[in-house]
Each structure stands twice: as structure tokens, then as C-alpha cells.
Amino acid sequence: MDHFVIKDGIMHAEDVPLPAIAEAVGTPVYVYSRATLERHARVFREALDAVPEKLIAFAVKANPNLAVLRVLGAQGFGADVVSAGEMRRALKAGIEPEKIVFSGVGKTAVELEAALDSGIGQFNIESEEEGIELAALAVQRGIAASCALRVNPDVDAGTHDKISTGKADNKFGVPISEAERIFTALAKLEGMNLRGLAVHIGSQLADLAPLERAFGRLGTLIDTLRKQGHAITHVDLGGGLGVPYRKGEELPSPAEYGAMVAHVTRGWDAKLIFEPGRVIAGNAGVLLTRVVRVKRGISDPFVIVDAAMNDLARPALYGAWHDFEAVEPGTERMIANIVGPICETGDTFATGRECDALEAGALAVFRTAGAYGATMASSYNSRGFVAEVLVDGDRFAVVADRIDAGAIMDAERVPEWLD
Ligand code: LLP
Numbered sequence: 376m377d378h379f380v381i382k383d384g385i386m387h388a389e390d391v392p393l394p395a396i397a398e399a400v401g402t403p404v405y406v407y408s409r410a411t412l413e414r415h416a417r418v419f420r421e422a423l424d425a426v427p428e429k430l431i432a433f434a435v436k437a438n439p440n441l442a443v444l445r446v447l448g449a450q451g452f453g454a455d456v457v458s459a460g461e462m463r464r465a466l467k468a469g470i471e472p473e474k475i476v477f478s479g480v481g482k483t484a485v486e487l488e489a490a491l492d493s494g495i496g497q498f499n500i501e502s503e504e505e506g507i508e509l510a511a512l513a514v515q516r517g518i519a520a521s522c523a524l525r526v527n528p529d530v531d532a533g534t535h536d537k538i539s540t541g542k543a544d545n546k547f548g549v550p551i552s553e554a555e556r557i558f559t560a561l562a563k564l565e566g567m568n569l570r571g572l573a574v575h576i577g578s579q580l581a582d583l584a585p586l587e588r589a590f591g592r593l594g595t596l597i598d599t600l601r602k603q604g605h606a607i608t609h610v611d612l613g614g615g616l617g618v619p620y621r622k623g624e625e626l627p628s629p630a631e632y633g634a635m636v637a638h639v640t641r642g643w644d645a646k647l648i649f650e651p652g653r654v655i656a657g658n659a660g661v662l663l664t665r666v667v668r669v670k671r672g673i674s675d676p677f678v679i680v681d682a683a684m685n686d687l688a689r690p691a692l693y694g695a696w697h698d699f700e701a702v703e704p705g706t707e708r709m710i711a712n713i714v715g716p717i718c719e720t721g722d723t724f725a726t727g728r729e730c731d732a733l734e735a736g737a738l739a740v741f742r743t744a745g746a747y748g749a750t751m752a753s754s755y756n757s758r759g760f761v762a763e764v765l766v767d768g769d770r771f772a773v774v775a776d777r778i779d780a781g782a783i784m785d786a787e788r789v790p791e792w793l794d
Pocket of ligand 1: 436437455478579613614616652654693746747
């Protein structure tokens with residue numbers, strides 16, 4: 376459920392009519408709903424009521440905006456980060472360092488040092504090599520790094536190949552067949568407080584079965600490690616729960632996910648960590664755009680909008696579907712190709728899509744753009760970065776300024792020897 380609904384013929388974000396935001400801030404613009412973020416946070420938390428000890432760490436990569444992180448921090452969420460930049464954002468948003476988990480296959484020494492110095496709660500180590508490097512850095516500081524070993528359970532998550540992470544040939548984690556040996560080797564190191572395991576098999580999962588299989592394999596590994604005398608006190612189950620991108624699409628609910636987790640992890644006697652991203656932020660945001668013009672095609676017309684693949688990359692990158700709706704829909708419908716202004720054919724949001732009839736100047740939204748939207752933007756075609764707005768009831772605020780091509784050029788230099 377979200378708070379982007381038509382009232383008196385006009386789409387609102389909570390109580391704010393979207394044309395008011397377009398007027399004040401311009402388009403394209405990402406619009407987030409605080410009430411929707413809070414609702415999703417509450418639903419996810421309540422779905423895990425049966426889990427006695429837990430930390431829900433929002434996957435910052437899904438939406439790193441400081442205001443969004445502040446809203447979720449206030450809900451008791453921690454942060455799952457994958458770079459020093461994301462860590463700095465989480466800290467700046469007021470999330471306590473102990474609630475920050477650092478994942479990622481390519482953490483650099485500089486990033487590991489920054490995270491040690493910030494006193495984050497947990498490192499999810501993705502290789503033996505990384506563990507050795509981190510332990511040495513911790514020793515230099517006279518501390519021990521709290522860590523979990525990320526395991527690759529070799530499970531096919533059944534999602535898009537580019538966002539699947541738990542198959543044996545994916546780059547993530549250590550192979551489950553080697554996990555016991557690597558855990559034992561790393562646990563011996565000075566500077567290393569290896570206290571648990573982590574897993575994440577992929578994103579936009581439409582089926583709970585692969586997750587259940589992965590968690591089951593982790594459970595077996597926990598037993599084996601404990602029998603060898605290792606203390607396993609923390610287990611990170613990652614993120615991955617999918618969201619409906621199309622009206623009417625059915626996906627496993629947080630409640631079903633929570634019930635499955637409670638069932639598989641009963642008796643684990645460990646603090647569980649969750650890293651949801653999309654399920655919290657996805658449907659809490661839309662990309663508001665204006666139709667530049669409608670161009671007749673050989674078959675279907677092209678609805679050319681002022682948003683493009685640099686603003687919302689998912690359709691071009693993964694062939695992803697985002698519902699496209701008029702802000703002031705009439706009764707007429709049309710079949711159209713929805714495209715952006717960028718000079719490549721990949722800049723296509725939808726082909727042969729039935730949608731509200733639209734004319735030049737009309738406003739429309741791409742739904743479910745609150746996760747992996749603004750954060751994946753680029754400045755391709757020197758289009759700059761779009762603004763972001765957070766709505767709260769009948770008020771709204773710009774939570775990220777539009778960065779235009781001029782500001783980006785300001786960071787560039789022409790060396791004098793080119794004169
Ligand atoms: N934890 C780890 C270690 C992850 O790699 C990810 C996502 C998450 C948590 C959060 O997953 P979520 O709950 O959001 O599914 N750009 C792609 C998605 C990439 C996801 C990468 N990892 C997209 O637009 O669909």
C-alpha cells in the first residue's frame with residue numbers, strides 16, 4: 376500500500392497534489408512519501424515480531440537520501456552499507472554506528488579503516504583475503520573487528536541475472552563448501568571477532584522457496600560450526616523481498632516472509648540481522664515527469680517525457696517494468712512507446728504500453744521508483760541530476776537539490792597546457 380492516490384481527479388502524494396510539486400521544483404523530480412516509508416517499516420518490523428532478537432538494517436543502496444535515512448532511523452532501523460560513502464550518509468542521518476553493517480566484495484583498505492574508526496557494528500566479510508586484511512588493520516588499532524562471514528549458498532534466486540547474488544559463480548561470499556575451513560582459519564586471527572554468518576541471494580525475489588533453501592543451508596552450517604566450538608551469535612539474512620511493479624502483481628508479503636523466517640530459524644539462538652531495501656522504499660517513491668511532446672510513430676505514437684534513462688535506469692538496464700500513469704487522468708487510454716530524450720534507443724521506458732491518454736505538457740509518474748531510482752542516476756547526455764522531494768501530510772520539502780550540467784562542469788578543469 377502506498378500514499379500516491381488520485382483525489383478529485385489529481386494524483387496526490389499524501390495530501391499534496393503532484394502538480395504543486397512540479398510547479399515549485401520542476402520536473403523530472405523524485406517524490407517520496409514519508410507515511411509510506413513509515414508504513415513499510417512498521418509492516419516489515421511487525422512481520423518479524425516472532426524473531427526475539429533482531430536488527431533491521433535498511434539497505435542504503437536502495438535509497439541513500441539523508442532525509443529517507445533519517446525517517447527510517449527514527450523507526451529503529453540500522454543501515455546496511457556497501458561503501459564508505461554510504462556509511463558516511465548513515466552516520467550523518469543519525470544512525471548509531473553499532474547499527475551499521477558493512478557488506479560488499481570490494482571494500483578497500485581505506486574503507487575498512489574508516490569503518491573501524493567509526494566503530495560500526497559488523498563487517499560482513501566476503502573472502503578469506505578480506506578477513507586477513509581487516510584483522511591486521513584492527514590489530515594496528517588495538518581492537519577486534521566484529522564480523523560475520525558471508526556465505527554463497529549456491530541457490531538460484533530465480534530473479535534477473537544481474538541482481539542474483541547467491542549462485543556459485545556469482546562474485547559474492549565464500550563458497551558454502553569452503554565456509555567451514557575459512558571460518559576456522561579467520562576465527563583464529565588476532566583482531567578478528569568472528570561471531571556469525573551472512574547470506575544474501577538476490578533482489579526482487581518473487582518466491583520464498585530459494586530464500587528458505589539458502590537459510591536452511593546456513594542453519595546446517597551453524598550446527599557444524601557450533602559443534603566445533605565456534606560461537607555463532609549473529610546471523611545476517613540479507614534482503615531481497617520483491618515488490619509489485621505492476622498493478623495487481625502478487626508477491627510474497629512481509630508477513631509470509633516473516634513466518635518463513637521464524638519457522639526456518641527456530642532454535643538458532645542468535646541475533647538475526649535483516650537488510651531490506653526495495654520492500655521498504657520501492658513503492659514509497661515516484662518519478663514525476665512531464666510530457667515534452669507526443670510524436671506520431673509508424674505504429675504506436677512516442678510519448679517523449681522529460682525523464683530519461685539517466686534518471687531512472689532500471690528499464691534500460693534490466694528491462695524492468697514501471698507502471699506509468701497520468702497525474703490528471705481522463706477517461707481515454709492510448710497505446711504508446713514511452714521514451715526519454717536521450718540519444719539512444721535504450722532510453723525507452725515502455726514499448727506498446729497501454730496508458731492514460733497524454734498530450735504535450737501533461738504530468739505523469741513512473742511508480743515504484745523509491746528504490747534503485749535516484750541513486751542509480753547518472754549525468755549522461757549532460758542532463759544533470761534530478762531533485763528529490765519528501766512529502767509529509769500536506770507539506771513537502773526538497774531533500775536533494777537539482778544538480779544541473781553547470782554544477783557538474785564546475786568540477787571539471789581544462790589544463791592550461793591545452794590553451
Ligand atoms: N543486502 C545486500 C548484501 C545486497 O546486495 C542487497 C541488494 C540488499 C541487501 C538489498 O536488497 P533488496 O532488499 O533491496 O532486494 N539495482 C537493482 C537491485 C540491486 C540490488 C543489489 N543488492 C535493481 O534496480 O533492481
